[in-house]
Amino acid sequence: MESLARQIAQQYFSLNASAQQMAGYGSLNFKLKVDGKAQYVLKLDASEETADFLHAENAVLQYLSTQADQPGLLPVPQSNRQGSQLFTYQEDQQSYMTRMLSFIPGTFSAEVAHDEKMLKSLGQFLAKLDSLLLPLRPAAVERRRFEWDLQYCLDTEIHLPHIKDVKRTRIAAYFFDQYRQNILPQMPHLRKSLIHNDANDWNVLTQEGKVSGLIDFGDMAYTATIHELAVALAYACMHTDDPLQTVIWVCEAYHEVFPLEEREIEVLYYLIAARLCTSVCMSAYSRHLYPENDYIAISEAPAWDLLESWIQLNPYQFIRQLKLSCGFSVPASPNASLMQEERQQHLSQALSLSYPSPLILEGGALQYLYDSRGQTYLDAYNNVIHLGHCHPRVVQAGQKQMAKLNTNTRYLYSLLNEYATALSAKFPDPLNYVYFVNSGSAAADLAIRLAQAYQQRQQLIVMQHGYHGNTQIGIDISSYKYNGKGGQGAPKHVQELPLYDTYRSQGSVADYLKQCEQMLERLDAPAAFVAESIVGCGGQIPIPADYLQGIYALIRAKGGLCIADEVQTGFGRLGTHFWGFESQGVIPDIVILGKPMGNGHPIGAVVTTAPVVEAFENGMEFFSSFGGNPVSCAIGLEVLKVIEEENLMTEAQKTGDYFGEQMRKLAAQYPVLGDVRGSGLFWGLEFVADGQSKKPHPQLAADLVAQLKEEGILLGTDGPFHNVVKFKPPMCFHTDNVDQLVTKMADLLSKASK
Numbered sequence: 001m002e003s004l005a006r007q008i009a010q011q012y013f014s015l016n017a018s019a020q021q022m023a024g025y026g027s028l029n030f031k032l033k034v035d036g037k038a039q040y041v042l043k044l045d046a047s048e049e050t051a052d053f054l055h056a057e058n059a060v061l062q063y064l065s066t067q068a069d070q071p072g073l074l075p076v077p078q079s080n081r082q083g084s085q086l087f088t089y090q091e092d093q094q095s096y097m098t099r100m101l102s103f104i105p106g107t108f109s110a111e112v113a114h115d116e117k118m119l120k121s122l123g124q125f126l127a128k129l130d131s132l133l134l135p136l137r138p139a140a141v142e143r144r145r146f147e148w149d150l151q152y153c154l155d156t157e158i159h160l161p162h163i164k165d166v167k168r169t170r171i172a173a174y175f176f177d178q179y180r181q182n183i184l185p186q187m188p189h190l191r192k193s194l195i196h197n198d199a200n201d202w203n204v205l206t207q208e209g210k211v212s213g214l215i216d217f218g219d220m221a222y223t224a225t226i227h228e229l230a231v232a233l234a235y236a237c238m239h240t241d242d243p244l245q246t247v248i249w250v251c252e253a254y255h256e257v258f259p260l261e262e263r264e265i266e267v268l269y270y271l272i273a274a275r276l277c278t279s280v281c282m283s284a285y286s287r288h289l290y291p292e293n294d295y296i297a298i299s300e301a302p303a304w305d306l307l308e309s310w311i312q313l314n315p316y317q318f319i320r321q322l323k324l325s326c327g328f329s330v331p332a333s334p335n336a337s338l339m340q341e342e343r344q345q346h347l348s349q350a351l352s353l354s355y356p357s358p359l360i361l362e363g364g365a366l367q368y369l370y371d372s373r374g375q376t377y378l379d380a381y382n383n384v385i386h387l388g389h390c391h392p393r394v395v396q397a398g399q400k401q402m403a404k405l406n407t408n409t410r411y412l413y414s415l416l417n418e419y420a421t422a423l424s425a426k427f428p429d430p431l432n433y434v435y436f437v438n439s440g441s442a443a444a445d446l447a448i449r450l451a452q453a454y455q456q457r458q459q460l461i462v463m464q465h466g467y468h469g470n471t472q473i474g475i476d477i478s479s480y481k482y483n484g485k486g487g488q489g490a491p492k493h494v495q496e497l498p499l500y501d502t503y504r505s506q507g508s509v510a511d512y513l514k515q516c517e518q519m520l521e522r523l524d525a526p527a528a529f530v531a532e533s534i535v536g537c538g539g540q541i542p543i544p545a546d547y548l549q550g551i552y553a554l555i556r557a558k559g560g561l562c563i564a565d566e567v568q569t570g571f572g573r574l575g576t577h578f579w580g581f582e583s584q585g586v587i588p589d590i591v592i593l594g595k596p597m598g599n600g601h602p603i604g605a606v607v608t609t610a611p612v613v614e615a616f617e618n619g620m621e622f623f624s625s626f627g628g629n630p631v632s633c634a635i636g637l638e639v640l641k642v643i644e645e646e647n648l649m650t651e652a653q654k655t656g657d658y659f660g661e662q663m664r665k666l667a668a669q670y671p672v673l674g675d676v677r678g679s680g681l682f683w684g685l686e687f688v689a690d691g692q693s694k695k696p697h698p699q700l701a702a703d704l705v706a707q708l709k710e711e712g713i714l715l716g717t718d719g720p721f722h723n724v725v726k727f728k729p730p731m732c733f734h735t736d737n738v739d740q741l742v743t744k745m746a747d748l749l750s751k752a753s754k
């Protein structure tokens, strides 16, 4: 091909040049050297379809070359011997749209430091260029709909399946969805103009540490002007540990030359993310098409690195800081004490707040939360947001159904049947019937009513330290509440079995079972026994399998039903099994579901057997206005699908095993970490004064949680002595997040032990 380039240079431009092919895609590019010095670039485009666009590109470059206030060096189209700047060259069967541009010297910005001077010069360069381009609106450019124009970036979302790493697919899907939420509605309000649209590090040239030139106008677009900066910044930020500072330097300099509008600043964060998403999707797709071509995916690895850190950059803070640095005002940040006072005017103090200085939250993104002070937190605590904050699939499922139909179970609609079928398929026989409600409490309440109706008696057996809900029945069966502050003790019809705690209990499981047996002998036949698999409020205490199996046998021998509360442990959280009871080798008669079921959308359910359902059909209707509505069903179904498709249960097991391993290493080093217990992404870390006495150390647990919050990690404490730190993050929490948590925890424990 190089000889062809030499021949064209000779034949059409009377140039005696050497030719060297350059990397690139789209066109074939040759560097032409005359007398040993690079002077021109010969470009051959195989596709005839691009002729209109190439004419427009040449016209734009020609126009720019005639302007007085040049931003720097730009390619200038050269005329051939016939005076033409674009012509067809025919070689055998192939014809090429051919043109020659002046060669732009300099070092690619990819190869130099991205310091303040360089970044500010990039801002100035692009600002000058964009202001010069303002009068131009080439029809061939405006007509083109292509993926690299950010107004069409959602076209690349279809390539998400080519990304083979679920963790990454999820981030890209999240940012595409945020583009949909935050950018699309703004698009008609953004000013439009012709832009270069590809100021990446291999198109920007520098001399003496400043931007001196720009090449390759092949991605030119007539689009929102701010896209120029979004694209340039997506690449510039790949080279820094402080992307916000990079953005500020480039934008400040741009703004001085060519003022930005406030609304342009407001969209920049998600536009940069969208450009990165386009890039990784196109890389994945290209790799799928051309597995051998390395150049195509040149920016794939840094784009992923940046996306993974971008999601940890608080978008609200990003916008505020950028506005301030460009001279716009921002509202004063909200004051937590004032908000607390306001809250108390209308809300009961019985609603507690986490942390002595409570968080004001503004947004969430998968395992991260953004607060009003500009912090980003790693959420290691919220097991309601099972799949991750604002998971795009759940958001879209809810929005779509909300815009279509919401009604109640007195009508037929397919989503209810579909969801009930999908949910009951997750249970072993004979658990085939589902009642939908709106919370774990409502589910627990109904579960007890079902058991009592079936048995025609009231007596209930519960597990020590258990919690099942906030309704009257919920409190009646929650040892955590009726024995806690303000509690009145167990009601007459409720008896409590001792919780076997592998860390603290004296005696064997057999001893405990004997105790249960003796207790049950003294009681009337119970309607039911209710317990969680891992007693959350009791301090994340897993009930040993043989203990639970023994209790189930005793209860059933007395004619009672067994109820499993899976509100905390269900939906794959434990890693090994979809339901906690499966890990203990029992099959309950009734199951209570809640929290993770709707990824934050308030849904709960009771799953049970045909005989229990039939006994409840006594003429009194069961109706929940919201339970099982189409929106809830759409969301619940999507949650089930995502757990499956993102392989979340297996991932939880892997991440959880790693977490356990790391925490046990810490426990071996610091005896104050008395016990590490759990499974999957559901763990308790028990803090004690020392390993011998096992005296609970609630202050240390509270201090650690408070300090970790300052370090950007959210956790909580629980247990009868408030000395257990609970770890139950969204299921997208991964091993890098574990490392972050372990490092900080190790640091704090080391300080505390001094």
Ligand code: PMP
Pocket: 439, 440, 441, 442, 444, 467, 468, 469, 470, 532, 536, 565, 566, 567, 568, 594, 595
């Ligand atoms: N059961 C268990 C085990 C729970 O942890 C909870 C809530 N913490 C409930 C039931 C009640 O669920 P909700 O708060 O959704 O009413």
